[in-house]
Amino acid sequence: MTAPLRSGEPIVVPVALGTRGYDIVIGRGLMASLGERVKALRPGAKTAIVTDENVAKHHLAAAEAVLKSAGIESARIVVPQGEGSKNYATFEIVCEAIIAARIERGDLVVALGGGVIGDLAGFASASVRRGLDFVQVPTSLLAQVDSSVGGKTGINSRHGKNLVGAFHQPVLVIADTALLDTLSKREFRAGYAEVAKYGLLGDAAFFTWLEANWQDIFSGGPAREHAIAVCCRAKAAIVARDERETGERALLNLGHTFGHALEAGAGFSDRLLHGEAVALGMALAFEFSARNGLTSKSEAARACAHLAAVGLPTHVRQVPGSVPGVDALMDLIAQDKKVKRGKLTFILVCGIGQAFIEDNVDPAEVRAFLSDKLAER
Ligand SMILES: NC(=O)c1ccc[n+]([C@@H]2O[C@H](COP(=O)([O-])OP(=O)(O)OC[C@H]3O[C@@H](n4cnc5c(N)ncnc54)[C@H](O)[C@@H]3O)[C@@H](O)[C@H]2O)c1
Ligand SMILES: [Zn+2]
DSSP states (O other), X not given: OOOOOOOSSOEEEEEOOGGGOEEEEEETTGGGGHHHHHHHHSTTOOEEEEEEHHHIIIIIHHHHHHHHHTTOOEEEEXXXXXXXXXXXXXXXXXXXXXXXXXXXXXXXXXXXXXXXXXXXXXXXXXXXXXXOEEEEEEOSHHIIIIITSSOEEEEEETTEEEEEEEEOOOSEEXXXXXGGGGSOHHHHHHHHHHXXXXXXXXXXXXXXXXXXXXXXXXXXXXXXXXHHHHHHHHHHHHHHHOTTOSSGGGGGGTTHHXXXXXXXXXXXXXXXXXXXXXHHHHHHHHHHHHHTTSSOHHHHHHHHHHHHHTTOOOSGGGSOSOOOOHHXXXXXXXXXXXXXXXXXXXXXXXXXXXXXXXXXXXXHHHHHHHHHHHHTO
């Protein structure tokens, strides 16, 4: 598989959800067409742009300028950067600001930012006036390949992440791959874990292509658009078949059960970013699958080798600072995944590109595996 040459034409990936369907448009420099695209979608609509302070510094002026030149009014709603903004207080501020900007049915909210902004602005859109339309303009790699697609929106509760929210699909996703040029290398790399996830869970040919082309994705060559499009097509197909995660959509959680436990154990701090935790979680899912004879040791080693090659963690010992003990990790896993009849659900693998949902995992085996892993620290 090779990436097509950059044609100048954006790649369009439709999300087939009937009346809730929409396009994901992917390309370098697409921000310049935001105004025209919004005007074509909702002639005469006003907009409110929700963003964070960090993204605002780099990209808000450009977004406002292109909307203005298309004759579209825009209000700006800027919140502090980081996961902390996915809370009730900031949700209230965003809802009130949208109402104050007189955004009504027929107008549009624009979520300009990473996954935090997409989740927060999306949930505010789902709530104000019982549902406003919103456009996702994802600015992080994670948001372009994952969080901006599929309609999961929400904020965090003191009981855990993403516990308050709604399914609310955007009406358009515009992924301008040039916006990623201002993202820190570490954030980009963390987002790449989710890119690799699509190969590891269901597309071995894509994984092989990533092994050969990942550097071009990082440096902003044409492989970047191609990779984002492959991920969005995969996510769009899964979401179209299982919008509300009653089955297959759970495959997208590959690496996330181990990952969330480690992420929570690190206090959701910048000791371990979400994507770093997912990389580590995927490495553990492959190793656990190999230990149970589901896949070969060499397949697991190959998955880990690629994640390590891009600089992502694959060993628990790479988490800086202290890591919870096995009891605490098992508690976190049990909280994350409901225990059914004493068994846990995990996404396991029969090989690269062959993930499956296993809802009959013995907690004692997970405990023994994690004890061994922690002993390697
Ligand atoms: N809704 C979903 O389906 C879904 C899926 C996966 C993750 N998520 C959520 O997404 C969030 C993580 O997303 P994220 O990693 O994008 O985090 P984020 O939104 O916090 O962005 C990471 C950091 O990068 C900065 N940033 C973003 N774009 C930038 C740019 N172009 N230039 C410079 N800096 C930029 C942000 O200000 C922030 O500091 C989590 O809250 C997670 O729960 C949601
Ligand atoms: Zn994730």
